[in-house]
Every structure is written in structure tokens, then in C-alpha cells.
Amino acid sequence: MDMSMTGRCRVSHLLVxxxxxxxxxxxxxQRAGCKSVHYDLVFLLDASSSVGKEDFEKVRQxxxxxxxxxxxxxxKTRVGVVRYSDxxxxxxxxxxxxxxxxxxxxxxxxxxxxxNTNTGDALRxxxxxxxxxxxxxxxxDRTVKKVAILLTDGRSQDFVLDPATAAxxxxxxxxxxxxxxxxxxxxxxxxxxxxxxxVFHVSDYNAIDKIRGKLRRRLxxxxxxxxxxx
Numbered sequence: 001m002d003m004s005m006t007g008r009c010r011v012s013h014l015l016v017x018x019x020x021x022x023x024x025x026x027x028x029x030q031r032a033g034c035k036s037v038h039y040d041l042v043f044l045l046d047a048s049s050s051v052g053k054e055d056f057e058k059v060r061q062x063x064x065x066x067x068x069x070x071x072x073x074x075x076k077t078r079v080g081v082v083r084y085s086d087x088x089x090x091x092x093x094x095x096x097x098x099x100x101x102x103x104x105x106x107x108x109x110x111x112x113x114x115x116n117t118n119t120g121d122a123l124r125x126x127x128x129x130x131x132x133x134x135x136x137x138x139x140x141d142r143t144v145k146k147v148a149i150l151l152t153d154g155r156s157q158d159f160v161l162d163p164a165t166a167a168x169x170x171x172x173x174x175x176x177x178x179x180x181x182x183x184x185x186x187x188x189x190x191x192x193x194x195x196x197x198x199v200f201h202v203s204d205y206n207a208i209d210k211i212r213g214k215l216r217r218r219l220x221x222x223x224x225x226x227x228x229x230x
Contacts, residue, residue: 037220039070039077039145040094040137042130044122046152047083049114055205056112059151062208064107066149069216072100078138079103082130084122085115090129095136119156123163123190127170146172147219150190151208153179164190173198175215180204 043063047056063081070077074095081091091110097103131137131146138144148167167174176191178184178201191198197218200211 037145038075038143039147039219040080040131041070041077041147041149042080042082042094042126044088044126044148044150045081045083045110046085046117046119046150046154047110047112047114048085048117048154050117050154051112051114051205053112055153056110058205058208060108060110062151062212063110064104065209065212066216067100067103067107069219070100072098072103074098078136080130080135081107081110082122082126083110083112084118084125085113086118088118088122088125090135093135094130116157117152117154118158119150119152119186119190120158120160120163123150123160123167127163127167127172131170131172146170147175148172149175149177149215151177151179152182153205154181155183156186160186161189168192175200175218177208177211177215178202179208 045059045063051059067079070079072079078094079097080094082088083091089111092106097106126148129135130148131139133139137146164174173192174190175198176187178187178199180203182201184199184201187199187201188195200215202208202211
């Protein structure tokens with residue numbers, strides 16, 4: 001092997017090493033950034049008949065996987081879950097579970113009943129109750145960010161714009177994740193600004209885990225404030 005070939009090999013190996021190190025540092029920085037900010041985080045899950053029992057099992061696993069992003073604890077990130085169909089129902093309140101493992105175990109047991117898709121009613125519910133002091137919300141601590149992640153697979157059977165606007169005005173940052181036939185226009189009405197950072201859409205429930213990394217990056221954005229994402 002001549003010297004030029006040897007030199008090119010060394011450069012290639014160096015580039016590979018640098019890319020690996022950069023990727024590792026970026027992942028670690030993302031997790032550090034996420035864990036340095038504390039949230040009151042509520043998952044708002046469509047449990048209507050269009051979802052089905054088999055796909056709802058994938059929803060349970062998705063929630064469990066996302067929870068690992070956060071540093072869980074009474075003085076850190078608290079997680080709650082609300083499922084909805086005809087009516088919204090609290091599966092568990094913010095702060096009920098104190099560790100990541102407890103939340104993951106509870107996520108695996110989220111109930112599924114079927115029914116209609118009343119997303120607007122569910123948005124009103126989380127605004128008035130799920131982030132309240134009664135539900136474990138930390139309203140007096142301005143360093144805690146209020147976040148809702150909504151997952152739905154269809155058109156709402158009630159209006160969503162007004163309750164979504166009320167939620168935004170209450171300081172709740174909403175990520176809207178649509179599956180299958182979920183309407184882009186409706187997701188835009190629900191999500192916080194900028195829409196490009198807060199709206200996600202996938203073809204089916206098999207694909208929801210594919211957006212987990214991107215959603216985590218948005219959640220863990222170090223520039224977060226209670227107003228807008230830069």
C-alpha cells in the first residue's frame with residue numbers, strides 16, 4: 001500500500017471516529033438538556049373505537065418508552081395520563097408515581113374502552129383539571145413547564161380550536177401526534193406554535209415509535225421557555 005492510500009485510510013478512520021464521538025455527545029447533551037428542565041407532563045391519549053385493542057397496546061409501550069427521557073421525581077418531572085373517547089378519564093394524576101419504573105408499569109396498564117372521539121372535551125379537561133394543584137400540578141413554580149402530548153388517529157367529533165386556544169393561554173405547550181386518518185388541519189389547531197415543531201403525523205401505530213427520537217428532541221430543546229420555541 002502506498003503512502004497516499006495509507007493517508008486516505010487514516011483520514012477515513014479519523015472521520016468515522018469524529019462522527020461517532022459527535023453523535024454520542026449530541027445524544028448525551030440532548031438527555032442532559034431534557035433532564036435539566038422539569039415538567040408537569042400529561043399524555044392525552046385517544047382511546048376511541050377506531051384505535052382498537054391491538055394498536056392501543058402499542059400506545060402503552062410508546063408512553064413507557066418516552067417516559068425514560070425524563071428525570072422523574074416529586075421535585076423533578078411529574079407525569080400524568082388522561083385517556084379519552086366519549087369522555088376524558090384520568091388514568092393517573094401528576095405526581096402519583098415517584099419513579100420512572102412506577103410510571104412505566106402504570107403505563108402498561110392504561111385501560112382501553114372504545115367509544116367516540118371527543119378531543120375538544122378532553123382538551124378542556126386537561127386545562128381545567130389535569131395541571132391543577134388538586135391533580136398534582138405545580139402552579140406556583142414558574143420553572144416547571146406544563147406540557148401535553150396528544151395522540152389521536154381520527155377526526156374529532158367536537159370542536160377543538162377554542163379549547164386548544166384556552167389551553168395555550170393557560171401556558172400549556174401541546175404536541176399533537178396524528179396517526180393514519182388524523183386531520184392535519186385539526187392537529188394544527190390543537191398544537192402550539194410553531195406548528196412545524198409541535199405537529200407530527202405517522203401512517204399507522206406501527207410507526208409511532210419512529211418519531212420518538214424527534215419528539216424527544218423537541219421536548220428536550222434547551223432553548224425552551226414558557227412562551228415560544230425559537
